[in-house]
Amino acid sequence: MPARLSFHADATQGGSRRLLAAVEVQGPFPSGRLDLSFPRWIPGSYTLRDPVQYVDGIEATDESGQPLSWQRPDPHRLRVKVPKDAKHVRVQHEVMALEMTVRSTHLDDGHLHLMPPFTWYLPDNADWSSGADIHLHLPDHWAPFTQLHAKGTPTKGTHVFDAPDRDAFLDGIIEANAGPHRTWDVDGRPHVLNIWDSAGLPVSSAMIDRFVDDATKIIKEHHALFGVPTLDPYVTVLHLTDKMRGGLEHLGSQTSMMPRASMIDGEKALYRDLISLFSHEYLHQWNVKRLRPKVYLDYDLSKEVPSPLLWWFEGGTSWLGDLICLRSGAWTQEDWNEEFNLKVNRHLNRHGASHESLVESSESAWVHLYKRTAWSSERRINYYLEGEFAMMALDVELRRRTRGSRGLDDVMVEALRRHAVGSDDPGVDHRRLRQALTSMEGGRRLGGMLDELMTTRKAPPLEAILSNLGFELVAKDGGEDHDGWLGLGLQRRQGKVVVTTHLEGSPLRNHVDAGDEVVAINDRRITEVKHVKQALSECAGREVQVLTAREGGLRTCNVEALPAVDHRKMKIDGKGNVLWRRITASRQQDA
Ligand SMILES: [Zn+2]
Incomplete structure (x- = not known):
C-alpha cells in the first residue's frame, strides 16, 4: 500500500x-x-x-x-x-x-x-x-x-x-x-446549513427557519426524481455578502453566496434568487457531479480542458432547478413567472445568438464567459441563459410528443442510470446524451433537434415554445407610446452617466462606444440615468442630438430615436395549459 x-x-x-x-x-x-x-x-x-x-x-x-x-x-x-x-x-x-x-x-x-x-x-x-x-x-x-x-x-x-x-x-x-448552523434530516439523509456573514452581522433566525422549510420542500422534490443518493450529510455553506453573488457545486455540498438582504424579510426578489440558487447547486449533485462530461472524470488542472456540453450542464440545471422550485411548492407560479421574466428580458437584450452557438460558447468559456467585455452581449451568448432556453425547447417538445408523460428530467435520470460516475461506463459526451434522449419514449426523432439546438447560431423560437404551454409574451406596461428609444445600457459612475453596452437595434451603435459619457440629449444635461428617458419624451421617430464625451473630447451626433413602445420589457402572460400542469406537477406522488 x-x-x-x-x-x-x-x-x-x-x-x-x-x-x-x-x-x-x-x-x-x-x-x-x-x-x-x-x-x-x-x-x-x-x-x-x-x-x-x-x-x-x-x-x-x-x-x-x-x-x-x-x-x-x-x-x-x-x-x-x-x-x-x-x-x-x-x-x-x-x-x-x-x-x-x-x-x-x-x-x-x-x-x-x-x-x-x-x-x-x-x-x-x-x-x-x-x-x-x-x-x-x-x-x-x-x-x-x-x-x-x-x-x-x-x-x-x-x-x-x-x-x-x-x-x-x-x-x-x-x-x-462560529456562525449559525442547523442540522435536519430529509428522507433519512442529514442536511446541514451553515451561514457566514462577510461583515459579521447577525442573521434573522426566523428567516433561517423559512429557508430550511423551503429547502426541505426542494430537497424532497429532487429525491422524488433522482432518489436519495447517499446517507452521508449534505452541507450547504451560505455566504451572505454586501453585494456579491455566486455558487459552486460539490458532490455533497455547495457554497452559495448571496447579498445579505436576501435573508431580510420582505426582500422578495432576492429571496427568490437565493431559493433558485440553492436548487440549482443542489441539482448539480447529479447533473455535473454524478453525470459528468468524460473529459472531467479525472480533472487535468494544468491546462484548459474544453467541453462542448457545458450548456447542457448549466442550462439544464437552471431549467430543471427552477421547475423543481415550482413543483415542490417552494415557489408559486407567480414566483416562477417573475424569475422567467428576468431571463426573457436578458435574452431579448442580447444579440450574441446569431454569432455564437451553444457548443462554441461552451468550448470558449475559458476565454469568454468569465472575461466579459463591453462587446460580450453583442457577440457572445451566456450558455447558462441560452442553454436554459434550449433545454426548455427540448423538454417542451418531448412533453408535447408524449402528452406530458416524458420530459428532460427523465432523460437525465436515464443518462445517470447508464453513465453515472462509479458505474461501469461513466461519463458522457454528445453521443451518449443523444442516445439517452432518443431511447426515451417520444424522443426517437429528437436527436436532430438536439444537434441543431447545440450547433446553430440561432436562438430557439421562444414564442412558439411558450404557446405550446399556453403562455404568451406581452409587453410590460410603462412609458408613453410616443417616447423615443436609443438602445443603450447605461450606468451612473462618479456622477456621470456612462454607456455600458448597446442593446439590439440601437441607432447609436456606430456612434457611441461603451465607456462614453452621455453628456446631453437635445441640449438637456444628463446626470442621472432617468434623465435619458425624460429627454426622449415625445421623441419617437424624431431626430435627436446626442452629445457624448470620450477621451476628454466632446462628440455630437444626430440620429432618429426609435419608438420605445417597440422595445418595452416583456413578461409572460396566461395561465398555462394541461401540458404545463403536467411539467410542473410534483413527482412526489409517483415516487
Ligand atoms: Zn451551475
Missing part, C-alpha cells in the same frame, strides 16, 4: 489573512527529486485562475527539518531536490487568502473557506490509491462544515479529515466559522 498523502493548513492567524499550508510526501525518492504542481483552475469554474498568484514563503524540508533546495521550472510547478535516502518531504507555503468568492480560499478573523485546489501544491504522479489526510488547525470557537469525513475527534484545535481519492480531495471544500 502506498503511503497516504498528508495536507496541512493552519487558519489560526485569520487577522493576517495568511493561511499556512503544507503538503507532506513519504519517500522513497529514487529520482532524487520531488515535482509538484499548483492547480491552474477550479473544477466547476471553467477558466484559468492561477491561484498560485497568492502563494508566498515557500520552504521545503526533509524529515529532520533540514532545508531542501527547490526551483520553479515554471510559475505553477516546484521541483525539490531530495537526497535519495530521505524518508519524507514537507513543502510549506503561505496562501494570501484575500479573494472572497465561492471558488477561492478565503480567510479572515471570522471564517475560513478552504478550497483545496486553491490551497495546495499537488505532487505530480502521486499515488492517490490510499487517499489523503487533511489536518486543519482552527481557532477554538470555530466549527468546520464539510462533506469530508472527520477522522476521530479534534485534538488541540486540529481537525483531521479523510479524502479517499484525488477527486474527493479536490472537491472537499471546508468552511469554518
Whole structure:
C-alpha cells in the first residue's frame, strides 16, 4: 500500500489573512527529486485562475527539518531536490487568502473557506490509491462544515479529515466559522446549513427557519426524481455578502453566496434568487457531479480542458432547478413567472445568438464567459441563459410528443442510470446524451433537434415554445407610446452617466462606444440615468442630438430615436395549459 498523502493548513492567524499550508510526501525518492504542481483552475469554474498568484514563503524540508533546495521550472510547478535516502518531504507555503468568492480560499478573523485546489501544491504522479489526510488547525470557537469525513475527534484545535481519492480531495471544500448552523434530516439523509456573514452581522433566525422549510420542500422534490443518493450529510455553506453573488457545486455540498438582504424579510426578489440558487447547486449533485462530461472524470488542472456540453450542464440545471422550485411548492407560479421574466428580458437584450452557438460558447468559456467585455452581449451568448432556453425547447417538445408523460428530467435520470460516475461506463459526451434522449419514449426523432439546438447560431423560437404551454409574451406596461428609444445600457459612475453596452437595434451603435459619457440629449444635461428617458419624451421617430464625451473630447451626433413602445420589457402572460400542469406537477406522488 502506498503511503497516504498528508495536507496541512493552519487558519489560526485569520487577522493576517495568511493561511499556512503544507503538503507532506513519504519517500522513497529514487529520482532524487520531488515535482509538484499548483492547480491552474477550479473544477466547476471553467477558466484559468492561477491561484498560485497568492502563494508566498515557500520552504521545503526533509524529515529532520533540514532545508531542501527547490526551483520553479515554471510559475505553477516546484521541483525539490531530495537526497535519495530521505524518508519524507514537507513543502510549506503561505496562501494570501484575500479573494472572497465561492471558488477561492478565503480567510479572515471570522471564517475560513478552504478550497483545496486553491490551497495546495499537488505532487505530480502521486499515488492517490490510499487517499489523503487533511489536518486543519482552527481557532477554538470555530466549527468546520464539510462533506469530508472527520477522522476521530479534534485534538488541540486540529481537525483531521479523510479524502479517499484525488477527486474527493479536490472537491472537499471546508468552511469554518462560529456562525449559525442547523442540522435536519430529509428522507433519512442529514442536511446541514451553515451561514457566514462577510461583515459579521447577525442573521434573522426566523428567516433561517423559512429557508430550511423551503429547502426541505426542494430537497424532497429532487429525491422524488433522482432518489436519495447517499446517507452521508449534505452541507450547504451560505455566504451572505454586501453585494456579491455566486455558487459552486460539490458532490455533497455547495457554497452559495448571496447579498445579505436576501435573508431580510420582505426582500422578495432576492429571496427568490437565493431559493433558485440553492436548487440549482443542489441539482448539480447529479447533473455535473454524478453525470459528468468524460473529459472531467479525472480533472487535468494544468491546462484548459474544453467541453462542448457545458450548456447542457448549466442550462439544464437552471431549467430543471427552477421547475423543481415550482413543483415542490417552494415557489408559486407567480414566483416562477417573475424569475422567467428576468431571463426573457436578458435574452431579448442580447444579440450574441446569431454569432455564437451553444457548443462554441461552451468550448470558449475559458476565454469568454468569465472575461466579459463591453462587446460580450453583442457577440457572445451566456450558455447558462441560452442553454436554459434550449433545454426548455427540448423538454417542451418531448412533453408535447408524449402528452406530458416524458420530459428532460427523465432523460437525465436515464443518462445517470447508464453513465453515472462509479458505474461501469461513466461519463458522457454528445453521443451518449443523444442516445439517452432518443431511447426515451417520444424522443426517437429528437436527436436532430438536439444537434441543431447545440450547433446553430440561432436562438430557439421562444414564442412558439411558450404557446405550446399556453403562455404568451406581452409587453410590460410603462412609458408613453410616443417616447423615443436609443438602445443603450447605461450606468451612473462618479456622477456621470456612462454607456455600458448597446442593446439590439440601437441607432447609436456606430456612434457611441461603451465607456462614453452621455453628456446631453437635445441640449438637456444628463446626470442621472432617468434623465435619458425624460429627454426622449415625445421623441419617437424624431431626430435627436446626442452629445457624448470620450477621451476628454466632446462628440455630437444626430440620429432618429426609435419608438420605445417597440422595445418595452416583456413578461409572460396566461395561465398555462394541461401540458404545463403536467411539467410542473410534483413527482412526489409517483415516487
Ligand atoms: Zn451551475
